[in-house]
Amino acid sequence: MNGHVHLEESDMYESDGKLFLTEAFNVIMEEILHKGTDSEEKVCEWKDPDQLRALLDLDLREHGESHKQLLQRVRDVARYSVKTCHPRFFNQLFAGVDYHALTGRLLTETLNTSQYTYEVAPVFVLMEEEVLCKLRSLVGWSEGDGIFCPGGSMSNMYAMNVARYWAFPQVKTQGLWATPRMAIFTSQQGHYSMKKAAAFLGIGTDNVFIVQVDESGSMRPEDLEAKIVQAKSQDAVPFFVNATAGTTVQGAFDPLNRIADISERNGMWMHVDAAWGGSVLFSKKHKHLVAGIERANSVTWNPHKMLLAGLQCSVVLFRDTTNLLMHCHSAKATYLFQQDKFYDTSLDTGDKSIQCGRKVDCLKLWLMWKAIGTHGLSERVEKAFALARYLVEEMEKRDNFKLVCKVAPVIKERMIKRGTMMVGYQPMDGHVNFFRMVVVSPQLTTKDMDFFLDEIEDLGKDL
Amino acid sequence: MNGHVHLEESDMYESDGKLFLTEAFNVIMEEILHKGTDSEEKVCEWKDPDQLRALLDLDLREHGESHKQLLQRVRDVARYSVKTCHPRFFNQLFAGVDYHALTGRLLTETLNTSQYTYEVAPVFVLMEEEVLCKLRSLVGWSEGDGIFCPGGSMSNMYAMNVARYWAFPQVKTQGLWATPRMAIFTSQQGHYSMKKAAAFLGIGTDNVFIVQVDESGSMRPEDLEAKIVQAKSQDAVPFFVNATAGTTVQGAFDPLNRIADISERNGMWMHVDAAWGGSVLFSKKHKHLVAGIERANSVTWNPHKMLLAGLQCSVVLFRDTTNLLMHCHSAKATYLFQQDKFYDTSLDTGDKSIQCGRKVDCLKLWLMWKAIGTHGLSERVEKAFALARYLVEEMEKRDNFKLVCKVAPVIKERMIKRGTMMVGYQPMDGHVNFFRMVVVSPQLTTKDMDFFLDEIEDLGKDL
Numbered sequence: 001m002n003g004h005v006h007l008e009e010s011d012m013y014e015s016d017g018k019l020f021l022t023e024a025f026n027v028i029m030e031e032i033l034h035k036g037t038d039s040e041e042k043v044c045e046w047k048d049p050d051q052l053r054a055l056l057d058l059d060l061r062e063h064g065e066s067h068k069q070l071l072q073r074v075r076d077v078a079r080y081s082v083k084t085c086h087p088r089f090f091n092q093l094f095a096g097v098d099y100h101a102l103t104g105r106l107l108t109e110t111l112n113t114s115q116y117t118y119e120v121a122p123v124f125v126l127m128e129e130e131v132l133c134k135l136r137s138l139v140g141w142s143e144g145d146g147i148f149c150p151g152g153s154m155s156n157m158y159a160m161n162v163a164r165y166w167a168f169p170q171v172k173t174q175g176l177w178a179t180p181r182m183a184i185f186t187s188q189q190g191h192y193s194m195k196k197a198a199a200f201l202g203i204g205t206d207n208v209f210i211v212q213v214d215e216s217g218s219m220r221p222e223d224l225e226a227k228i229v230q231a232k233s234q235d236a237v238p239f240f241v242n243a244t245a246g247t248t249v250q251g252a253f254d255p256l257n258r259i260a261d262i263s264e265r266n267g268m269w270m271h272v273d274a275a276w277g278g279s280v281l282f283s284k285k286h287k288h289l290v291a292g293i294e295r296a297n298s299v300t301w302n303p304h305k306m307l308l309a310g311l312q313c314s315v316v317l318f319r320d321t322t323n324l325l326m327h328c329h330s331a332k333a334t335y336l337f338q339q340d341k342f343y344d345t346s347l348d349t350g351d352k353s354i355q356c357g358r359k360v361d362c363l364k365l366w367l368m369w370k371a372i373g374t375h376g377l378s379e380r381v382e383k384a385f386a387l388a389r390y391l392v393e394e395m396e397k398r399d400n401f402k403l404v405c406k407v408a409p410v411i412k413e414r415m416i417k418r419g420t421m422m423v424g425y426q427p428m429d430g431h432v433n434f435f436r437m438v439v440v441s442p443q444l445t446t447k448d449m450d451f452f453l454d455e456i457e458d459l460g461k462d463l
Numbered sequence: 464m465n466g467h468v469h470l471e472e473s474d475m476y477e478s479d480g481k482l483f484l485t486e487a488f489n490v491i492m493e494e495i496l497h498k499g500t501d502s503e504e505k506v507c508e509w510k511d512p513d514q515l516r517a518l519l520d521l522d523l524r525e526h527g528e529s530h531k532q533l534l535q536r537v538r539d540v541a542r543y544s545v546k547t548c549h550p551r552f553f554n555q556l557f558a559g560v561d562y563h564a565l566t567g568r569l570l571t572e573t574l575n576t577s578q579y580t581y582e583v584a585p586v587f588v589l590m591e592e593e594v595l596c597k598l599r600s601l602v603g604w605s606e607g608d609g610i611f612c613p614g615g616s617m618s619n620m621y622a623m624n625v626a627r628y629w630a631f632p633q634v635k636t637q638g639l640w641a642t643p644r645m646a647i648f649t650s651q652q653g654h655y656s657m658k659k660a661a662a663f664l665g666i667g668t669d670n671v672f673i674v675q676v677d678e679s680g681s682m683r684p685e686d687l688e689a690k691i692v693q694a695k696s697q698d699a700v701p702f703f704v705n706a707t708a709g710t711t712v713q714g715a716f717d718p719l720n721r722i723a724d725i726s727e728r729n730g731m732w733m734h735v736d737a738a739w740g741g742s743v744l745f746s747k748k749h750k751h752l753v754a755g756i757e758r759a760n761s762v763t764w765n766p767h768k769m770l771l772a773g774l775q776c777s778v779v780l781f782r783d784t785t786n787l788l789m790h791c792h793s794a795k796a797t798y799l800f801q802q803d804k805f806y807d808t809s810l811d812t813g814d815k816s817i818q819c820g821r822k823v824d825c826l827k828l829w830l831m832w833k834a835i836g837t838h839g840l841s842e843r844v845e846k847a848f849a850l851a852r853y854l855v856e857e858m859e860k861r862d863n864f865k866l867v868c869k870v871a872p873v874i875k876e877r878m879i880k881r882g883t884m885m886v887g888y889q890p891m892d893g894h895v896n897f898f899r900m901v902v903v904s905p906q907l908t909t910k911d912m913d914f915f916l917d918e919i920e921d922l923g924k925d926l
């Protein structure tokens with residue numbers, strides 16, 4: 001009956017597969033980790049989309065390719081991709097490479113399991129518990145809950161959904177038609193994921209009230225109070241305030257204690273989006289920036305940003321000890337979460353998630369932490385702050401620096417085509433475009449800061 | 464001012480890091496890919512949670528550990544993790560290992576970028592476009608849209624949210640208070656992510672109407688019609704029907720053409736959850752199972768299941784050509800999606816996502832596809848079906864097989880502790896527990912099927 005299907009032999013030659021993987025690993029080492037981290041090499045080899053399409057030959061065909069061709073493909077993908085591990089990649093809130101974290105990531109990929117039950121992920125269920133516990137203790141909580149999510153935006157959504165369930169538990173079964181209109185508060189400089197979350201959760205972006213910020217980009221608590229009054233006057237129930245600890249563009253910190261006071265007075269859930277700034281909790285010197293964070297109900301924190309754990313590594317932490325996260329999300333699927341198992345099924349934490357299969361994101365952070373210790377992570381954060389300070393001081397010495405920003409798009413284009421570095425720019429209310437320089441990689445030195453300043457000047461010298 | 468922070472030198476010794484990574488790669492090869500794929504070795508080395516905690520020493524401390532200790536940690540993580548690449552791992556809807564996909568995954572991890580803009584992910588933006596286009600053409604669509612999501616549950620949520628926006632665009636800004644109550648339809652055997660999605664999107668699980676299935680687990684279209692009538696009688700607007708192509712437990716296929724007729728008649732969005740069964744589209748022999756899929760508005764498909772792309776690899780595809788996905792999800796963040804860029808910003812597809820940073824999930828599938836071609840993937844699917852058929856035939860020859868299922872939990876415990884194989888079980892309406900045997904890995908042969916049957920008998924022989 002099975003015609004041409006060969007059931008007696010396996011379709012793959014294990015040894016060929018392993019050989020390919022080993023050779024490809026060498027290409028990865030050479031092309032990405034040797035060349036990509038060398039400041040003499042380019043950060044990116046810019047190609048127009050049409051050129052790149054032609055170079056890559058992306059088409060998928062009926063028949064496979066040879067070992068040799070495939071290795072060339074690995075080389076091409078590496079070659080034309082941006083080297084985010086390069087010392088002059090300053091374009092996003094992640095950069096650099098941590099070899100222990102990367103090891104954890106390769107191990108995760110090879111083990112290829114899903115973080116839902118103790119049965120299929122015994123090591124990672126326990127490890128996630130440990131890492132979450134440690135992160136919570138840095139926040140200042142000896143108890144609580146939490147979960148790794150696919151990115152900070154999802155972590156923020158989780159927080160909003162759990163908060164909604166806490167305020168209106170009937171929402172899980174009856175939906176929003178059984179509740180009053182709700183209001184969410186976040187600042188002008190809060191991350192756009194708050195709006196995405198409000199839309200996705202069915203609350204609507206109009207119900208996100210935007211609170212003003214001061215010059216530094218930090219939320220004005222008086223305006224939060226005003227916006228709460230405004231929401232109430234529209235018969236919307238204030239239930240969720242998002243305070244940002246480390247805004248995406250300016251790196252500002254909202255005044256958490258003031259916001260906590262207001263949240264408590266109004267019976268609201270307080271969330272802190274510390275996706276970017278949470279890592280200051282590692283630093284005795286800088287953690288005053290998030291004073292009051294322990295008063296929050298939930299915290300988002302992305303170790304893939306300032307700590308270099310690698311994409312994606314994001315957690316949402318809860319102060320709650322009543323299993324709200326599980327109650328809010330559980331669906332009790334019997335094929336996965338059988339209750340007659342022979343071990344303690346409270347370890348099957350998968351039902352806390354809105355995902356089913358869930359990637360293991362804890363190992364990379366755990367291994368890196370084991371490798372350099374809490375102390376090493378704290379040094380990493382302090383170095384990033386010190387470099388940023390150095391950069392500001394040096395920039396202030398250069399008169400023509402403010403001017404350069406008017407022509408950011410042109411400079412950016414030249415920069416990318418030259419390939420020497422990558423840094424993002426953006427407009428901001430009442431300002432023209434400016435460059436957002438992100439320094440997180442511990443491989444950086446003051447020389448790289450000087451290079452950045454010189455290069456920007458050079459790129460714009462004729463403008 | 465910087466005290467003890469050293470700004471003149473980098474905190475990491477590149478060469479040490481690379482050495483560690485290389486040595487760890489060898490451990491990974493040895494412990495996971497050599498031993499883990501050897502059927503003489505155990506699938507898992509079962510430990511109770513307390514034992515395992517003690518063995519792993521998970522605690523995170525102030526100071527880091529030595530190179531040697533860390534390598535031992537890599538070995539321990541590998542050792543105590545379940546080998547999902549083992550030929551006798553039948554426990555989930557994923558299993559086995561494809562070395563080309565794994566290469567793509569290691570490359571992805573090392574490149575560490577986010578799939579939101581052409582600027583930081585030029586290769587992957589174009590590659591995602593190509594892979595989605597090819598998958599859509601297998602569905603039968605020459606145009607359309609789509610996106611890779613972190614798992615099938617998220618893909619299903621995307622579909623539900625886009626459908627809701629299509630039906631009631633005001634929901635994005637005003638929320639569900641501006642719409643009538645909505646009704647969703649899915650079968651008794653549909654995946655639980657539908658309920659999770661309804662809860663998360665604020666629609667509520669009570670508004671998920673459960674349609675009956677026949678004996679094989681396939682949706683009864685007459686009952687779908689009855690449930691639509693029932694919903695309407697409760698003033699709920701039917702807007703979304705989920706048909707399952709390959710149910711999670713029985714692998715049943717809902718009758719898509721019949722469901723499409725009903726959806727069209729009622730002006731509903733039809734989604735096909737083909738997370739598991741979508742891969743039959745590669746097989747000329749089996750694709751009749753999803754006849755009518757081209758009439759759907761959206762399709763979820765997980766190449767990480769039957770095709771072995773590795774976790775996570777899931778897409779949601781749309782027939783829509785009006786940019787609904789973007790309109791539904793966009794937030795137009797100016798720091799990321801500047802409109803004055805020097806290249807065609809329609810390539811910055813990140814705003815179609817509800818995530819911000821998004822992992823690259825296309826490369827592993829693309830590289831595997833390049834390696835074995837459409838033909839190789841089709842053989843893979845056909846082999847899985849043929850092995851399943853073989854298994855059923857052999858099982859029918861064994862009288863005592865039905866009996867064994869009453870004692871599934873005990874057999875499962877013995878199995879895990881023996882470590883020879885892993886297979887899941889679950890209860891089903893009106894039946895006792897039974898084992899769900901999943902055969903996807905192309906490394907399998909009929910011998911592995913015989914082993915499964917013998918082993919289950921042996922584990923239960925005294926019961």
Ligand SMILES: Cc1ncc(COP(=O)(O)O)c(C=O)c1O
Pocket residue numbers: 093150151152153154191193244246247248273274275276302314818819820821
């Ligand atoms: C403050 C803040 N919150 C949330 C996010 C979203 O994180 P992710 O990209 O992991 O979704 C970002 C990303 O830059 C951010 O800066």
Ligand SMILES: Cc1ncc(COP(=O)(O)O)c(C=O)c1O
Pocket residue numbers: 355356357358556613614615616617654656707709710711736737738739765777
């Ligand atoms: C039919 C079906 N849909 C959706 C899913 C969810 O997929 P994921 O685990 O990737 O979220 C599954 C998982 O088993 C499934 O079987």
